[in-house]
Amino acid sequence: MRLALLGDFHYSSMSHGTEEMKAARVRAYEHMLEAFLKEEADFHISIGDLTHEGTAQELRSIYSILARSERNFIHVLGNHDTYSIPKHEISTLTGQDRYRAIDTPHAKLIFLDTTQEMNREDWGGELDGEQLAWLKDQLADSYEKQVLLFGHHPVFDTTARSTLDKLYVRPQDELKSIFNSRPEGGIYFCGHNHINSIVEQGKWHYVQTAACLDVPAYRVIEVHEGKVAITHRLIQGAGLIDDIQSFCSDMPGFGPVADALGEESDLILSIQLASAAH
Structure with missing residues (x-):
């Protein structure tokens, strides 16, 4: 199985700004999304903050682009996605459940x-x-299968910046206790903190992905029996970085994060999971 994972995308309708900024916005977002959707995968996953304001207009606009690809797209909700309209309206617009599990x-x-x-x-x-x-x-019912968990916010005291205020999931202790109750462990994928980070704690690996406006890229996750390989794919394009820089500084609520790319160890991971031994 092959998965493609998109970091915080922050697709913005940019109702303000100059015409040049709006044109740069269209070029940058469409180029990054096209590169992501070209990747062959069984599922294409947004780790949240797919939109910047979470308005019906933003959701309709980006889903109209996604519909052209006919990819199997999964939208994990981020805090920006839920700012403007109730969650049941988001589900109606997107056709996506708030949370779910898929057995493969x-x-x-x-x-x-x-x-x-x-x-x-x-x-x-x-x-x-x-x-x-x-x-x-769900964890109790996972038997000997590998478990890949996806949520927008990091688990407390795992990946980079996850001990800072509003940069992790509550209840912090209970959630980690639930994770650690699974002897075989698993992998938790998140975004939110806008910096690449991979951390191993006990039997769990925590994989955090940077925002696309800081690091235009996506991750590819290849799952085989007992093995998971994660790679990082930069999105290339003439003028892409200039286009992003021309408008992202004028987006209220978005600020660049220093050293968002992280180290080499935050980009690539290859593991043999304990469940393969059973």
Whole structure:
């Protein structure tokens, strides 16, 4: 199985700004999305903040682009995606469930909704009791399969910046306890903190992906029996960086992150999972 994973995309309708900025926005977003969707994969996954303001206009615009590719696209909700309209309206517009699980021959894919609803004052993550109970059941029901978990916000005290205020999921201790209750471990993929980071803790690997406006790129995840290989693909394009820089500084609520690319160890991972020994 092959997965393509897009970091925080922050697709913005840019209702303000000059005509030159708006034209640069169109070129940059369409170029990055086209490169991502060209990658052959069983699932193309957005790790959240697919949109910048989460308006119906932004969601309709980007989903109209996605529809042209006929890819199997999965949208993990990010806090920016949920700023403007209720979650049930987002689901109606996108046709996507808030959270779900997909069983495949070699792995179980679990997609979480770590966002609050229409809360611009607190962009931190949280899981309510209902979803925590569901997650426990999904992990308990994973048998010997590899588990790949996807959520927008990082788990507390794992990847880069994940101990800072509003940059992790609450309840922090209970969530990590649920993860660690699975003896075989797994891999948790997240975004939100806008910097590439890969950390190993116990039997779990935590993989965080930078925002596309800081690092135009995506990850490719190849899953085989007992093995997972993760690579990082930069998106090339003449004028792409100049186009991004011409408009991203004028997006309220978005600021560049220094050293977002990370180290080589934050880009590539190859592991043999413990579940393969059973």
